[in-house]
Structure formats: C-alpha cells, structure tokens
Amino acid sequence: MKEDVVVLEATTDGEGHRRWVRISHWVIALSIITLGISGVFILAVHPRLYWGEVGNDLVPAILEIPILANHRPEGWQRTVDFTEVSQSAFSANRMYPIFNQNGWARSLHFLAAWFFLLAGLIYALAGFISGHAKRSLLPKRGDFSLASLKKDVLEHVKPRAGAIGAGPPYGIVQRISYGIVLYVAMPLMVITGLAMAPAITAALPILLDIFGGFQSARTVHFFSFSVLLLFFVVHVTMVFITGFGRQMRAMTLGK
Amino acid sequence: MIDKRKVIPRRTFIAGLASSAGLTLAGCGETEPPTYGNLLRMGDWVTYKAHRLLLPEQALAREYDLGDISAMPATGTVNPGDDQQTFFDPVHGPEFSRVQSSGFDDWRITVEGSVDRPGVFSLQDLQKMPSRTHITRHTCEEGWSAIAQWTGVPLSTVLYACGMQSQARYVWFHAYDSWIDSIDMNDALHPQTILAYGMNGRQLPLSHGAPLRLRVERQIGYKSMKYLRKIVVTDNFADGGESVHIDDGWSWYNGI
Numbered sequence: 001m002k003e004d005v006v007v008l009e010a011t012t013d014g015e016g017h018r019r020w021v022r023i024s025h026w027v028i029a030l031s032i033i034t035l036g037i038s039g040v041f042i043l044a045v046h047p048r049l050y051w052g053e054v055g056n057d058l059v060p061a062i063l064e065i066p067i068l069a070n071h072r073p074e075g076w077q078r079t080v081d082f083t084e085v086s087q088s089a090f091s092a093n094r095m096y097p098i099f100n101q102n103g104w105a106r107s108l109h110f111l112a113a114w115f116f117l118l119a120g121l122i123y124a125l126a127g128f129i130s131g132h133a134k135r136s137l138l139p140k141r142g143d144f145s146l147a148s149l150k151k152d153v154l155e156h157v158k159p160r161a162g163a164i165g166a167g168p169p170y171g172i173v174q175r176i177s178y179g180i181v182l183y184v185a186m187p188l189m190v191i192t193g194l195a196m197a198p199a200i201t202a203a204l205p206i207l208l209d210i211f212g213g214f215q216s217a218r219t220v221h222f223f224s225f226s227v228l229l230l231f232f233v234v235h236v237t238m239v240f241i242t243g244f245g246r247q248m249r250a251m252t253l254g255k
Numbered sequence: 256m257i258d259k260r261k262v263i264p265r266r267t268f269i270a271g272l273a274s275s276a277g278l279t280l281a282g283c284g285e286t287e288p289p290t291y292g293n294l295l296r297m298g299d300w301v302t303y304k305a306h307r308l309l310l311p312e313q314a315l316a317r318e319y320d321l322g323d324i325s326a327m328p329a330t331g332t333v334n335p336g337d338d339q340q341t342f343f344d345p346v347h348g349p350e351f352s353r354v355q356s357s358g359f360d361d362w363r364i365t366v367e368g369s370v371d372r373p374g375v376f377s378l379q380d381l382q383k384m385p386s387r388t389h390i391t392r393h394t395c396e397e398g399w400s401a402i403a404q405w406t407g408v409p410l411s412t413v414l415y416a417c418g419m420q421s422q423a424r425y426v427w428f429h430a431y432d433s434w435i436d437s438i439d440m441n442d443a444l445h446p447q448t449i450l451a452y453g454m455n456g457r458q459l460p461l462s463h464g465a466p467l468r469l470r471v472e473r474q475i476g477y478k479s480m481k482y483l484r485k486i487v488v489t490d491n492f493a494d495g496g497e498s499v500h501i502d503d504g505w506s507w508y509n510g511i
Contacts, residue, residue, distance in 0.1 A: 111298025199510025
C-alpha cells in the first residue's frame, strides 16, 4: 500500500477513495436511507417525545412532532383510576383508529439496522487499522482554533474556479462534521436503538441507565437522527456543488 | 423452576441460516419460525436467533417501584364482547359477554397439546397457585410506554402442572378477540412470564384484558395478549390459523 502524501493545499485534486471506503459507504448509505424512511413511518405512529421511562397519550409530551394527527386527546373514553389516589395512575380507552404501518416498517427498520451495524463495524475497524480515520476523518489538534476555523469557513463561501477534488485531504469543517457523524451520531443511533429493545435491556439494563429510560433513549434517537438528516442534506448538496459526476465516479469507480 | 434445556441448539441455528437463505425447510411441521421466503421475515429471524444466541436466557426485565406506576392507555380491543370492534370474533365474542356477565365465575381456560394432563382452570384455580407480582414497563410497538404492576401465576407453573412434555417448543395462546399468537420455550419458561389476573393491586380491568392476560416482559406489548381462553403447547411452529398473518404481517419475535 502506498504511503499517503498529505497535500495541504490540494484544492483541485483529491486522493480518491479506497475500495473498502467505497463499498462500505454505499452499504451504509443505503441502510441509512432505508432506516430513515422506515423510521419516519414508525415515528408517525406516535409522534410524541418524552423523557424518562414512561410516555403515552395520557401523559404530557416534551415535544410533539407535527407529522400526523395520531394524538387526539378528545378521542379517549372512560378515564378510570387504578388506585384510590385520583389521577395518579389512570387508564382510558382509545376509541379511534390510528395510522399504523409498523408491521413492515419495524421489520424493515431492523433488517436495515443489521446491514448498518455490520457495515459500520467493518468501516470503523478498517478506518482504525489503516489509520484512515485518524489521518483524514477526525478533527486534528489545531482544527478548533478560531483562526483556522474562520479560514476554512471562508474557503467554503469563496467562489471557486473548476470542480474540487474528491477524497482526502478534507477541510476542517468537513473533518469536524465527519467526526460528529461517524463517532457521535451513528454510535448514538445504535446505542439508543438497543436501549429501546426490551430483550436487550433485560440483559443490559445499563442501556436504560445511560439515557435515563426508554423514552429518553427514544428522544435521543430522534435528535440524533435529525443530526444525520442535516448532514445528509448538506453532504448531498456539497456533492452537487463540487461536481456530481466527478464525486460519484470517485465514490464508485475510485477515480 | 428454571428449565435448563437449550431451546436453540447451534445445529438448528445453522440449519435455520440455510433455510433463511432460501434453501427451504420442510413445508409443514417446522420446528423453527418460518421466513416464508419474505425478506422482512428473514431479518426478523436473524434478530430472533441473534437474541437467543447472545442474550442470557433468564435475564430479568427491569422492575420498578410502586411510585413509578403510570397512566396506561388501553388500545386495540377494549371489550371482546363489543361487536363493533375490529377484532370481534362472532363465536367467542358473545361467549365472552356471557362469562363476563357471571363476573367471570363461568370463565375457564383450557391447556392442551403436548401435555400429559390437559387441564381446564377457573380463575379461582389459578389464584390458588403460587403467584408472582412485579412492576414492569409495557412497551408498545407504536412507541409509547407505561409502567404497571402485574399479579398472576407464572406460565411455567401452569405448564408443569399439566405435565408439559419434554419435546415441546412453543406455547400458543388463543384469545376471545380472535387473536392467536405464540412464544418459544425460552420466553414461556421465563420467570417474569405470567398469566396475570391482577393489575396495580386490583382485579385486571376489562380494557386491559380481563379476566386473564399474558405478560411477556422481554417482548413488545402486543405479545402480552389480553382475554385469554385457550393455551396450546406444540412441538412444532404450527400455523396459528388465518388470524395469524406471520407471513405478510407483523414480526413474530419482538425482543427487537
């Protein structure tokens, strides 16, 4: 394997992408798109977020996402107290049908999660062993200084002549966002996802302790998804801005 | 009461891997939950096998304190006797109304299949057996959760009382609202799997499955079936009838 040459001012020519990066990129990309679409369907069934262990239509939410009107406070019949203490714990019957496509959405979500998990593990491992993660992806020591951040941001706004190269070396803002997405948001998606699985938290109750409960994990899962969605939009936009054909060639054929 | 039999030997795991890859297993009398050649069911199958291989068989779901008990919605069927509800069963719905009017004195549950002594139990019979009470979180596939206290007889107690045979692999449940579903022996013999007749210190309310419901604490809420009327122990993954759309509907295993 040839030693990578770190070209500091490579604004027109990138190194391209190695084969394992290209393959895992597309497996991860497809699984994330599938997870995102099925996830939105799952969220739509109960688009309310809570903190702690408990959250349902009969308790207040910390956030209601306006996707579908599955929450209808007036559609409940017969509030019945479980105990002598009125309204401490009570029940009510839901008397309206809700939108629910979870039969396929959940199974598809977990199927895609397997691909995401396996490709993600291979990617993380290969990135660590080859030094790719440290060399090209993660923010470096000086990256967080105001001066270098400012310089990199200005680089992004400046009009350029011609298309930019594909692959490393990456700019500072790029490295910071890759770092957040790959080493914070994606692992968080997996951990919060596992924290919502009753069989897994029975074996590993620490997953519930980390987030403070099932509903907290679900809420963090949603916000972590929002970060990934934002990244996805910016990422695809940048691919178009910097030359769609060239970037796609680099991520498929490698050249 | 802990059954030490390995429910899923490695050999069947490999055989199942082959079947999920489309090499097909025998058409009927399968010992494994079938994938029906459906990609989503193959994913469910991998999850199920991974859980059974990697997770400890008897790990307990978290139990909470009395003060954690919360409001809990009643969704799905809230009265099997109501002929307006989606899952109304023209045979068993009216029968439910009849036993309900007797205060469930006439209610009986049958246990049959791979047992040496098929049994018929009244509510009093079950209440005389050793009971278990725990406070757990109900996690619905829709995304909501609630904490409640459940009291009932461990399913394993009833199964052993009926002389469950050693080759038995699955336990099927039939409900008054036409619902049919099953769990494997790992879940059936789990200490927290109970046939619950009490909720939050009182009799199980109608909308939460009176007079008897199942609690499977390590799976998603819809596996904890309400309004039980019949339990069938099987050696194979027998098809549960037309109300079970495992092939094109919902995941059979839901530990996630």
